[in-house]
Amino acid sequence: MVLTVRVVIRGTGHTRRGVLGVAAATLGSSALAGCRIFDSGPDRPSAPDPLQPVLDEAVALAAAYDRAAAGQPGLAKRLTPLAADHRAHIAELTRVIGGTVRSAGASGASSGSPGPGTDAKVALAELRTAERSAQRTAATACRTAPAARAALVGSIAACRATHAEALR
Amino acid sequence: MTEEGPPVVYEQLIAALAAEEAAIYAYGVVGVHLPGNADRIQAQAAEQAHRDRRADLVAELSRVRASTPPAPAAYELPFPVTDRPSALKLAIHVEDGVAAAWRAVLPVTEDAGRTSALSALTDAAIRATRWRRTAGVTPLTLAFPGRPA
Numbered sequence: 001m002v003l004t005v006r007v008v009i010r011g012t013g014h015t016r017r018g019v020l021g022v023a024a025a026t027l028g029s030s031a032l033a034g035c036r037i038f039d040s041g042p043d044r045p046s047a048p049d050p051l052q053p054v055l056d057e058a059v060a061l062a063a064a065y066d067r068a069a070a071g072q073p074g075l076a077k078r079l080t081p082l083a084a085d086h087r088a089h090i091a092e093l094t095r096v097i098g099g100t101v102r103s104a105g106a107s108g109a110s111s112g113s114p115g116p117g118t119d120a121k122v123a124l125a126e127l128r129t130a131e132r133s134a135q136r137t138a139a140t141a142c143r144t145a146p147a148a149r150a151a152l153v154g155s156i157a158a159c160r161a162t163h164a165e166a167l168r
Numbered sequence: 169m170t171e172e173g174p175p176v177v178y179e180q181l182i183a184a185l186a187a188e189e190a191a192i193y194a195y196g197v198v199g200v201h202l203p204g205n206a207d208r209i210q211a212q213a214a215e216q217a218h219r220d221r222r223a224d225l226v227a228e229l230s231r232v233r234a235s236t237p238p239a240p241a242a243y244e245l246p247f248p249v250t251d252r253p254s255a256l257k258l259a260i261h262v263e264d265g266v267a268a269a270w271r272a273v274l275p276v277t278e279d280a281g282r283t284s285a286l287s288a289l290t291d292a293a294i295r296a297t298r299w300r301r302t303a304g305v306t307p308l309t310l311a312f313p314g315r316p317a
Contacts, residue, residue, distance in 0.1 A: 081307035081309065082309065084311070085310075088312070089311065135290075139286060142282065143286070150275045151271050151275055151315070152312070154274045154285075154286050154314075155289070155312040156312070157290060158267065158286070158290040158293040159311055159313055161293065162294055163309060165298065166301070166309055
């Protein structure tokens with residue numbers, strides 16, 4: 001583009017001001033084109049919401065508790081209220097993000113969760129590890145969240161920390 | 169916390185300070201009614217944690233030269249505390265209140281200030297869960313610690 005402008009100068013003797021005007025106009029239009037291509041194209045899927053990972057983990061954790069309770073009926077009474085907390089988080093996060101809930105299988109956090117036959121102690125330890133990891137995700141999201149979301153995500157981070165404590 | 173934060177930050181920090189001071193007072197009452205050694209150690213650790221938070225808050229508020237009202241000499245307890253169950257109930261009540269005060273700091277802070285408030289909220293919520301377990305109260309957790317009921 002710069003080369004083209006120089007050629008124009010030599011060939012036609014345009015004043016500097018005129019050339020700069022052309023250059024500015026050219027830059028302006030390419031910047032607009034850039035906007036269309038990279039920033040706000042209606043066909044391009046929008047970037048995931050920063051709270052999507054927090055929601056995904058809530059979905060995965062709720063499912064992990066269900067599986068653990070199914071595999072260890074003796075733990076069900078202890079685990080059911082914690083799963084209910086995650087379901088409350090899913091409802092709030094879904095409302096705030098304004099999207100739909102993906103299935104639990106989509107998240108890697110559920111892959112190592114306990115299933116039938118797992119020892120109760122192991123099941124609790126695995127859930128505790130998952131809660132701690134999910135707490136870190138929520139804490140990180142809280143630090144960078146806009147003011148309107150900070151309290152909600154902060155409460156979710158704190159709740160996950162209390163789950164890790166309740167599983168001890 | 170920013171050097172020249174808006175007044176609303178100070179208001180919430182002063183509210184957090186008031187909650188921490190109330191907690192310190194309450195643990196004095198709680199400790200008297202806990203006969204067991206383990207309970208008492210748990211209460212002493214909690215009280216110390218609130219003293220540390222208070223010291224941090226006083227330092228922060230003095231750094232930004234926000235004036236802080238003096239702590240009341242005594243508080244009206246939300247219910248009579250006469251034995252171990254009511255003492256444990258007060259401990260849970262106090263930690264829930266501290267969690268609420270710190271939760272309100274989150275939207276008005278950024279960066280280090282928010283990190284510190286989240287840490288205070290989380291610690292209070294964990295202590296509330298420990299007290300619920302000690303007291304045999306279920307469920308042990310709240311879905312949204314610090315959120316107004």
